[in-house]
Amino acid sequence: MKGNLHPLTKFMRLSLKYFKKYGFEIVEGDEIESEWYNFDALNVPADHPARDVQDTFWIDSQDKRVLRTHTTGSELHYIKSSALKPPFRLVMPGRCYRNERTDMTHEHTFYQIDGIAVDKNINLTNLVGILSGWIKDVLGNNVKIRVRPHLFPFVEPGMEIDIMLADGKWREMLGAGMAHPVVLKNMGIDPEKWNAAMWGPGIDRFAMLKYNISDIRRFQSQDLRFLKQF
Amino acid sequence: MKISYNWLKEFVDIKVTPKKLACDLSLFGHEVEEIKKTGNDFILDFEITPNRGDCLSVYGMAREIAALYNLKIKSNITELPKEENIKRAININIKNKNTAKRFSAVIVENINITESPKWIKDRLLALGIRPINNIVDITNYIMMELGQPMHAFDYEKIAGGNFIIRNAKSGESVVTLDGKKRNLDKHAIVIENGKKIFDLAEIMGGVNSQIDGKTKTIVLEAAIFNPVMIRRTCKSLNLQTDASYRFERGVDPYGTIYAIQKAISLIYSLNSKIIIGKITDVKSENITLNKIPINIEKVNNLLGSKLTLNETTKLLAKLNFEVNNNVVTVPSYRTADTTLWQDIAEEIARIYGYNKLGLKNISSEKSKVNLRFNYKEYFKDVLAENGFTEIYSYSFSDKKLLVNLGYKLSDIEKVVNGLSPETEYLRPNLLPLLLSAIRKNPWAPEVKIFEIGKVFSKNKEKWQLGIAVTSKKGNEIIDIIKKLNINGEVKKVDQSILDYLKIRRPVYYFTMDFADIKMQNKKYLDVFEPTYFHDISEFPPTIRDLAFIADKNADALEIKNNILKIDKSILIVELFDEFISDKFGKNKKNIAYHVWLEDLNKPMTEKDVNNITDKIIMYLKNNYRANLRS
Numbered sequence: 001m002k003g004n005l006h007p008l009t010k011f012m013r014l015s016l017k018y019f020k021k022y023g024f025e026i027v028e029g030d031e032i033e034s035e036w037y038n039f040d041a042l043n044v045p046a047d048h049p050a051r052d053v054q055d056t057f058w059i060d061s062q063d064k065r066v067l068r069t070h071t072t073g074s075e076l077h078y079i080k081s082s083a084l085k086p087p088f089r090l091v092m093p094g095r096c097y098r099n100e101r102t103d104m105t106h107e108h109t110f111y112q113i114d115g116i117a118v119d120k121n122i123n124l125t126n127l128v129g130i131l132s133g134w135i136k137d138v139l140g141n142n143v144k145i146r147v148r149p150h151l152f153p154f155v156e157p158g159m160e161i162d163i164m165l166a167d168g169k170w171r172e173m174l175g176a177g178m179a180h181p182v183v184l185k186n187m188g189i190d191p192e193k194w195n196a197a198m199w200g201p202g203i204d205r206f207a208m209l210k211y212n213i214s215d216i217r218r219f220q221s222q223d224l225r226f227l228k229q230f
Numbered sequence: 231m232k233i234s235y236n237w238l239k240e241f242v243d244i245k246v247t248p249k250k251l252a253c254d255l256s257l258f259g260h261e262v263e264e265i266k267k268t269g270n271d272f273i274l275d276f277e278i279t280p281n282r283g284d285c286l287s288v289y290g291m292a293r294e295i296a297a298l299y300n301l302k303i304k305s306n307i308t309e310l311p312k313e314e315n316i317k318r319a320i321n322i323n324i325k326n327k328n329t330a331k332r333f334s335a336v337i338v339e340n341i342n343i344t345e346s347p348k349w350i351k352d353r354l355l356a357l358g359i360r361p362i363n364n365i366v367d368i369t370n371y372i373m374m375e376l377g378q379p380m381h382a383f384d385y386e387k388i389a390g391g392n393f394i395i396r397n398a399k400s401g402e403s404v405v406t407l408d409g410k411k412r413n414l415d416k417h418a419i420v421i422e423n424g425k426k427i428f429d430l431a432e433i434m435g436g437v438n439s440q441i442d443g444k445t446k447t448i449v450l451e452a453a454i455f456n457p458v459m460i461r462r463t464c465k466s467l468n469l470q471t472d473a474s475y476r477f478e479r480g481v482d483p484y485g486t487i488y489a490i491q492k493a494i495s496l497i498y499s500l501n502s503k504i505i506i507g508k509i510t511d512v513k514s515e516n517i518t519l520n521k522i523p524i525n526i527e528k529v530n531n532l533l534g535s536k537l538t539l540n541e542t543t544k545l546l547a548k549l550n551f552e553v554n555n556n557v558v559t560v561p562s563y564r565t566a567d568t569t570l571w572q573d574i575a576e577e578i579a580r581i582y583g584y585n586k587l588g589l590k591n592i593s594s595e596k597s598k599v600n601l602r603f604n605y606k607e608y609f610k611d612v613l614a615e616n617g618f619t620e621i622y623s624y625s626f627s628d629k630k631l632l633v634n635l636g637y638k639l640s641d642i643e644k645v646v647n648g649l650s651p652e653t654e655y656l657r658p659n660l661l662p663l664l665l666s667a668i669r670k671n672p673w674a675p676e677v678k679i680f681e682i683g684k685v686f687s688k689n690k691e692k693w694q695l696g697i698a699v700t701s702k703k704g705n706e707i708i709d710i711i712k713k714l715n716i717n718g719e720v721k722k723v724d725q726s727i728l729d730y731l732k733i734r735r736p737v738y739y740f741t742m743d744f745a746d747i748k749m750q751n752k753k754y755l756d757v758f759e760p761t762y763f764h765d766i767s768e769f770p771p772t773i774r775d776l777a778f779i780a781d782k783n784a785d786a787l788e789i790k791n792n793i794l795k796i797d798k799s800i801l802i803v804e805l806f807d808e809f810i811s812d813k814f815g816k817n818k819k820n821i822a823y824h825v826w827l828e829d830l831n832k833p834m835t836e837k838d839v840n841n842i843t844d845k846i847i848m849y850l851k852n853n854y855r856a857n858l859r860s
Contacts, residue, residue: 001806003618003678005610010758013607017756023595026603030691031625031684032643047461057653060644061689067625067645089595095625095684099649108653109624117592124579125534129589147584149259149576151279157533157576159584170256178532181572195532211763218766222621222667224674225766225826228802 007230008111008219011138011207012093015113018137022130024089024115029074031095035064037073041080041186042154057099057108067097071114072154072200079116079187086118086194096202107216110204116179118189118196124157127176127197131161135173139163139210146170155198156180165209174201232357233291235272237375240306241292244299248272251295258298259580260285268356283479284563287377293563297548297581307488308495316507318391320449324514325396329419329431331454331515333395334486337385337507338497339447341365347500359472365441365448368496370472377563378452378481378489379432379473383439385447392423393451395431397459402427406434412469417462419455431455432473433463450493452486457566480566483517520560522571524553529575535587537578545581546574601749602693606682608752609695609714616710618678618697623663625684626653631662634730643686656686660696660741665723668700669731673770675806675824676700685743693744704738711740718742764801767828771801772839776846777822779814780856786821789854793823796849797842799834802826820859 016026039051057067068074075092078084092114100106117130132145144164152158155177162170176199181191189196204216211230213219218226235248244251252262252274260282264275276291284290289303296303322333345351346367354361357374361367369380385391398414404427405411412430414420419431428439432455441448460477464470487509494506526539537545543553550561551574560568568574579587610620626648632639632655643656657663660681668677680697699706707720723737780789786808793803807822814820827834827842850856 001617001804003614005614006620006622009610009620013756020597021594022592023597025598026600032691047458057645058647060646101649121531123532123534125587125590126592129591132589148257149580149584151281156572157579211761213763220622220624222623222670224671225771225801227619229763230761
């Protein structure tokens with residue numbers, strides 16, 4: 001009898017296959033991250049509402065650590081601690097956490113594939129090119145995509161990408177942008193010489209669309225009726 | 231942030247429907263979450279990002295709309311009375327310089343406190359603001375229209391007209407308009423007259439300077455307070471008001487005088503007998519416009535555009551950014567959020583259109599191999615290929631179960647602020663989660679599961695492999711770890727633990743840290759058959775085992791896939807046995823399936839189940855000449 005891979009494992013691999021084709025190296029990081037890498041390094045100011053205690057799981061320790069709320073901080077941590085020199089392309093898949101109540105569309109445990117491409121001339125149109133290529137690769141060539149300006153403190157310019165659902169409505173799917181100069185500095189990279197395109201999609205919602213899953217909690221449900229269908 | 235469509239039209243000739251407007255503004259960076267019709271108006275509910283304090287008003291959003299559609303902004307200020315030389319005076323002293331950049335105020339005499347006219351009340355009510363009296367309502371109206379928070383004080387209650395603006399000292403307090411006594415710390419900004427504190431600056435007014443039915447003379451104030459101090463005070467008092475919300479996000483430092491004038495013109499239009507004094511305007515620092523040098527090549531290199539300086543100048547002019555000799559002057563209301571050339575680049579992209587910039591592929595390249603990642607994925611492939619199902623469990627584990635398993639809670643990494651008790655302790659090992667998975671699937675004929683994930687101990691996290699089976703001897707695990715080329719002890723779960731979890735069958739498990747596994751360079755699968763999930767029922771499934779005698783050449787997997795299509799109640803079909811033997815006849819084999827059945831709407835009856843199994847039996851008989859083994 002054959003067993004089964006988890007749908008998020010499958011979805012992750014399909015996505016990574018796309019990114020690997022463009023030379024993105026897969027790296028991983030710790031799920032418990034320092035407050036500095038999770039927030040400060042990403043230009044999220046100390047007085048920003050995103051720091052509010054209720055959105056983040058804080059670890060019981062003296063040194064202010066959190067369950068990472070995204071893989072972006074881990075990515076920076078990796079770049080800085082390995083003193084990576086540009087140009088480079090990285091993707092960081094991994095588990096992230098938000099301290100929130102769960103329902104059909106909210107989970108305190110979710111997954112992201114952060115990505116970053118640092119180069120002299122990489123630009124906003126490349127960023128849209130990479131991401132729409134990925135979305136079409138995993139969800140099909142017919143999917144309609146649009147881009148909207150949006151604020152994330154770690155990018156400038158920043159954007160959100162929407163896709164059109166079967167009912168004709170736009171659904172926000174991911175945030176991206178060109179790295180903010182402060183963030184580049186925090187990685188040890190000179191913002192006057194290098195550009196960086198970066199993004200951080202939660203992939204659960206993509207997998208839900210791809211596999212027709214209506215309840216995000218199924219992923220961690222441990223229910224074999226769910227798991228054995230994949 | 232709610233804004234009225236008709237109110238917007240007072241400032242800009244919008245020619246599109248509210249729905250089209252909402253769609254266009256979304257693509258311009260201002261998402262509209264809801265459009266609600268009220269009477270002959272529409273209320274648009276915007277999600278304004280925290281950097282755009284300038285858009286938290288009708289006028290501010292009208293500016294954006296004017297830029298978007300290339301329209302002119304209109305002024306709706308009406309007639310102003312002449313400023314008079316009046317006897318009463320105000321003295322403003324910004325004692326702690328960084329509490330306020332600017333403080334503007336004016337005395338208005340001959341006030342009559344009444345109800346507001348219906349049109350003002352209606353506008354406020356539509357935005358969720360409770361009307362109070364004509365003066366308070368007008369200050370709120372101005373805040374909604376221009377984004378400048380304002381306050382009106384009863385002049386007679388602040389004897390002497392002194393306004394001393396300073397940080398509070400610890401131990402000081404003020405009773406705010408909601409009747410609550412607020413104890414203050416050094417971040418709070420207060421206004422006093424030398425004798426008493428009468429205002430908690432722009433968070434909420436003080437009761438002791440409040441306007442009442444007898445008020446005849448007021449001071450109208452519009453100021454620019456320190457956003458960080460306001461935010462800290464709001465957080466420590468657990469209090470947020472429409473005014474503090476705007477201050478935290480940045481208020482136009484050039485806008486105070488215009489706001490006061492607009493307020494006066496409104497009061498005057500309702501009561502032409504008022505007398506106004508001279509507007510007093512005090513600044514604690516030189517207020518200037520941001521000037522940012524830009525290099526058009528750098529902008530193009532960041533955006534992937536091919537704009538000339540001339541085109542850029544024209545685009546930016548729509549947003550009131552002026553370009554002279556490669557230096558951009560930022561409009562006053564964008565002072566807080568526009569400080570870098572990259573901020574200017576975003577404005578250029580926004581007004582040009584993100585979608586119009588287009589997209590370009592990047593070059594294909596070879597990527598470096600991540601040995602550990604590949605090895606973990608290769609393990610998953612081997613396990614799945616050999617009948618194990620991958621689970622993803624939460625990184626948290628049940629406190630009682632941990633204690634039962636012999637863990638000391640003080641050794642376990644802990645979350646301090648989880649919303650539920652289930653998210654308190656991080657898993658030190660995968661075993662508790664593997665066990666909970668077995669408990670959750672009592673109906674599964676046999677459970678063979680694995681997980682590869684992080685486990686946590688104090689200040690340390692590790693990748694771990696965990697495998698568990700329900701089986702008499704655990705041989706399945708012994709076989710698979712041999713295939714994975716790893717060694718370790720396969721353990722039986724203690725009966726007391728199984729009893730505690732109400733698991734009614736023996737369980738064997740194996741866990742190993744990846745740090746202890748010697749890794750090789752391996753590949754993993756990344757091509758899969760398309761899968762489409764069928765939702766699962768809240769009622770337990772029924773599982774039937776069906777064994778057939780079929781031709782030796784029959785494709786058992788093809789049969790499995792075809793059985794799935796026979797009825798929508800068939801959720802999962804698992805081939806669990808296949809072998810050739812002469813005892814079934816020449817060139818025959820035995821194939822056996824677990825068939826998982828469910829009904830989304832009700833528990834399945836014996837009759838439902840029999841109907842479906844009959845269908846499956848008939849199907850195999852007719853299409854594969856396969857007969858049910860009795």
